Amino acid sequence: MNSDHLKKALLLKCHEYVDQRLQRIKDIIATIQESLSSETKSSAGDKHETGRAMLQLEREKAGKQLAEVQKLKEILAKIEISTSSGVIRLGSIVYTSRGIYFLSISVGKIDFSDTSYFAIATDTPIGKLLLGKKVGDRFSFQNKEYSIDKLL
Numbered sequence: 001m002n003s004d005h006l007k008k009a010l011l012l013k014c015h016e017y018v019d020q021r022l023q024r025i026k027d028i029i030a031t032i033q034e035s036l037s038s039e040t041k042s043s044a045g046d047k048h049e050t051g052r053a054m055l056q057l058e059r060e061k062a063g064k065q066l067a068e069v070q071k072l073k074e075i076l077a078k079i080e081i082s083t084s085s086g087v088i089r090l091g092s093i094v095y096t097s098r099g100i101y102f103l104s105i106s107v108g109k110i111d112f113s114d115t116s117y118f119a120i121a122t123d124t125p126i127g128k129l130l131l132g133k134k135v136g137d138r139f140s141f142q143n144k145e146y147s148i149d150k151l152l
Helices: 003-038 046-078 125-130
Strands: 093-096 099-104 109-112 115-121 136-142 142-152
Touching: 003 093, 003 099, 003 109, 003 115, 099 109, 099 125, 115 125, 125 136
Parallel strands: 099 115
Antiparallel strands: 093 099, 093 142, 109 115, 136 142
16 A cells, blocks of 8 residues: 555544544534523522533533534644655654554544554644654654654
8 A cells, every 4th residue: 555545544534533523522512502492491590590501511611622623624634645755744654663653633543454553643742752853763752762664
């Protein structure tokens, strides 16, 4: 499999992750909206107001999560898979002595074609260490030595 196909496949897995997350958040928001509109003023007074306040807080929390997912979509849109460079950057697949990393968003382990890849964001501790490095470079992370063996 060539590097463009591999990058497309990993990028697709990242998009699926974001889409699933987006759908969960939309479902939560819909449930909250439904609960808010079905709440009727009752004689319970304070209990009713507390319930509405809790639902409003949940809606705000879901709104923040929605904004986070939007940021993830923007990051994925910036990934150029057709161009390669000798330097690690967003969209690079990095083969190290201790694992294979896809610099994109933090999805975690992605199994593809009998190989495990770790989709990580560029602002994670290891992502920051990888950025700008080249094949042959070495670095230390969590008291372990890594060498960069291959870069796509």
